[in-house]
Amino acid sequence: MMTKRAGLKLATAFAALMVAGTAHAAEKLRLLTWADYAPKDVVEQFTKETGIEVEITLSNNEEMISKLRATQGAGFDLVQPSQDRIAGPQAEFGIYKPIDLSKLKSDLFIGSMLEATKKNTTIDGKVYGVPHIWGTDGLIVNTKAAPAVADYNDLCAAAVAGKSSFRAKRPALIAFAFANGMDPFAAYKDVKAYAALMDKVGAKLQECKKNVKFFWDGKDQLLNALRSGEVVAAMAWDTGGWKLNSENPDIKFIAPKSGALGWVDTFALPAKGRNDDAAYKWINFNMRPEIAAKVAAAAGNFTASNGADKLMQGKLKDQFAESFPKAAIDNIKWYPAVPAGLEEIEGKVLDRLKAGS
């Protein structure tokens, strides 16, 4: 009897699921993006205006590319990789499709940023990405516990032994290269030179490793560690630093002496997206100043939308001003597009870093 009833319940649950699955036949935009880039109220407003539902998957650069690589560019209608991660993977795997710029209202973008991004994401004369959100990588420092930290190399100083952190990802390699007087971007063209440079950076990081509490992975993981004092100095995104700064004024985001790293996250179309119209609508909708301001506030970063900064809250502006004096802004190192093949070199250095002891 028991079994019969259990079976019946299972069957009904199953049927209900199937019905629920098919009921949603409305037009849909499948968006692969970063945390906080599509806040709830913005999505709701978009759905109200256009009738298009937005299905959001959160991810990071590597996972975005690997998902698209696994599907050959299927499964999503719009993705948001960083601008330097478009040309290389496109050449290797063909996972994006060109953007039809005529469908975008280009005056919504900050002109110089749009041009720079277009330049970086152009292959064979076709543009594959337009800018959305930008920000920097620098140092988050608990100025009370670690007052001396001013550059990436200081993370390896004895003063913060066991209490520093960075991500075992490519920004760390680039950052430490600059901090040690090298110019990795200049070496992009020459694979051999780049490999040699990376080996040097790897050795430096290897040395630094004993100082590191852990290689952080997720933003919240690092922020929690900084809040609890397990970590006092870390290489991280500006936005996290400003968020903590609002909670605890001792914790500050600092533009390192050797320069913050500037990144731009973009909009790009996956090769097998099914709803390009919705994707263009979402881009245009998002670049409207009032929407862009909302998104920027949620993400804690800046937007490539023209005029949105006038609408943003004062607090973030103040924090930015504190972290970035004029010289520091000029010193921001913007990532150029990564040529295909370099990531393998970096990958191995990172693997060694993570595995070696």
Add this chain to the structure above:
Amino acid sequence: MKPAQRLTLFLLMAPAILWLGLLIILPHVEILILSFSERVAPRVYQFGLGNYLEFFTEPLYWRTFARTAIMSILVTACTLVLAFPIALYIARVAQGRLKAMLLLMCLLPFWVSELVRTLGWMILLRETGVVSYVLQSIGLASQPVELLYNDGAVILGLVYGGLLFMIVPLANALESLEPSVVEAGFDLGGSRWTVLRRIVIPHAMPGIVAGSIIVFMLTVGNFATPVLLGGKNGLWFTEQIYAQFITRFNWPQGAAFGMLLLMLSSIIVWAGLRLSGQSLGTTLRQA
């Protein structure tokens, strides 16, 4: 066989053929092929041993591999030592309801997701965690102690995860030992130790082999526990495979690593069976 019967048999075999063919055999053929393809230029691949050469020439990779293998063997041995007294107790001392309850209590934690168990260990071991807190409050430590993110934590987590798969086959094997045989051992003048060594352990051998093989396989193929509990110095080989596939987009290299891991686990399983003279079928049934 009549044609109708043959058709029925074929129809009944179809799901199994589809299952084994599409989900097991062909995918393995695919990664075998993939592991032999070398990238020469964007979107251009050719047949070659490059991915395997890479493994043997890059110390990072084979060291991770060796480390994973050695630690898995260590974990298996620890699990065996920890589990044996428990299995012996369940099989030979506990009676009736106590026995059923002890066994059930062993089973329960293992039906809960591995991630939940790992989360528990993280809460216990981390610097701001329970153990550190208790040590401080009873005065055994003056400042927070970090017990997480090291090899010890990984071994602990893996041993914990393997216990059930050791206890059940061991208890099954020990159960079948005639009490009179043990009594005869004592009667003929054996000490506790000699009886254990000469009678009980040899009898439990099939269970020991079955348990060890299963624990080894689960350990070597584990992913979440080493990633979550391990520190900045330790990489598990499955992490390498994952990294090649997911963060490096280098499927051929990941496929080669996969084949190597498959070979490692097959060889160790085979060697274990060979050394102890057991067969896979009976071993798995034992478990």
Add this chain to the structure above:
Amino acid sequence: MSSSTDLEIINVIKRFGSYNAVDGVSFSVAQGEFFSILGPSGCGKTTLMRMIAGFEDPTSGDIRIREKSMIGVPANRRPVNMVFQSLALFPMMSVGENVAYGLTCRGVSRAEADKRATRMLERVGLKGFGDRRVTALSGGQRQRVAIARCLVLEPTLVLLDEPLGALDLKLREHMKIELKQLQAMFNTTFVYITHDQSEALVMSDRIAVMNQGHFEQVGSPRELYNNPQTPFVASFVGETNRWSGETASASGDAVTIRLPSGATVQGKGQAGKAQSLCFVRPEAIALGTDQASLGNAANRFEGRVSAVLFDGANSSLLIDAPGFEKPARAVLPQAGPLAGIGVGAPIHFGWATDSMKVFAA
């Protein structure tokens, strides 16, 4: 007994690979008869029965029930029902559901099937057991349910495959009688398979003795016991003394045989050219304290009691005598001058020529 035949087996052969499990068997069973097939395990009797039930197809030959050939008719369409060795009662159903099962399969309505099942249970002495679980029954009750389950379908033929094998001795003795009574009450034709000669002898109207795929002899229990036609039947049916020796002389059916240890015995039957087998039933052996008490039996010997095998009515004596390489077995006298005889006592024994069956070796 009616003269119409319910079952007719015509030259049935069943081959598994190159092995003939059933090797050209023919017989017929009359309506209402209790027919047994007796043979050692592996003789092919189960295969034969499974062919009658429809679980196996004969390689050649014909099986007819009431004149209708059953070749190609599946088991669920034959007017034959079977009581399985394991009884095969359905553990997931109650007693009543077990009995009604076949009826519902035939499309009889639930209510009608229940009614008939209840009536049938009453007839086999299981009134009020309908709602019990089959696991809650005793061995004998289970037996009766298994038979009721067949009889309720009013089959032409009921096949029974050693159904008493799993019962203990006392119950088995009891069930033998009960089975016979049930069969008489329903007047249904029974074909019964067993390797236990006493079951066959007690219950059957006729018995076929089967060996290595073929029938050795078919006859009434008495015929088989008293007039075995082959050495196999002689040794398989009932207790017997068995010796083999050289044919010393033969005239007509009177044969003299010299045993290897030297004794000479006389019997009747077909002697072999050089070697013969001879059989004497223990109850045919006369015992006495002296030569004279054996009367004029042709075979008379003197020996000593080597063992007393006391088993109530089946008790026997083993006697060692010069000239016999194996001890002779005789019924233990429990009255008269020899009552209370012990091991080592001297004894005279003998038998008449007619009591010893001789076959060519």
Add this chain to the structure above:
Amino acid sequence: MSRPSLLWKFYIAAFYIFLFAPLLVVAVFAFNASPFPSPPWKGFTLEWFIGTGSVFGKPGVLMDPIWLTTILNSLKVAVPVAVLAVVIGTVNAWLLERAEFPGKTLFAMMMLWPLVIPGVILGISILAFFSRLANGLEDFLQTDIDGLRPGLMLIVLGQLSFILTIATLIIAARLRKFDRSLEEAAFDLGASRTRVLRTVTLPFLSPALVGAGLVALLMSFENFNTTLMLVGSDPPLPITMYGQMREGATPAINAISLLVMVAVGGLASLFALTSKGDR
């Protein structure tokens, strides 16, 4: 063995504490009124289950669409896996125990194989193969088949690849105990083949079928290694938990874990109940 020594008993007790300690802390800290699942104890709260997010900045798991969708995703995988495992497992068990065909020993060996393959490798091999299959079909049919790309469908297939072995073994073990004369008896009493299957064979197998279904459900629900490689845009529960754990533990993960434990406990006792009828 003679009477157990005190040391031995002490060890047994310590062992069971060791066994349950992690689960216990997970459960306890789901109710701690603190943003971190760690001591000290800051008071009892249900905020992590049914909170609206006003207290800790994150809503309770039962109010959070992220957790609700992920549970729904898990069900969308687990239910088809369980149903398919039972249906195909029954057919496979029949092949193993009843059918005679050439290559049966090989077949039986092959069936055990998935248990020896590490889950990550099952995942990558299925990912790689289906990716090639989808690419091939795309060239051929000029359309992309979603089901062959990472996603729920592929997760179902990936989990099925080894859960089927387990389901088959459970059902085959029960089928081996089945007295075939029961089927013959039913057939002999006039039942058709389908009727025999319906009234005799399946009722006998039903404890094993329910058991295999529950085991499949549980295994699917907690599978991580294989699923990780095949996940698309809709992650099942373990994947979401893993992601959140890497972000740093919050009591929300404890809360969801406790719910999982309660659900698993419920299913396991259901299984224990059904398998009792087995004996």
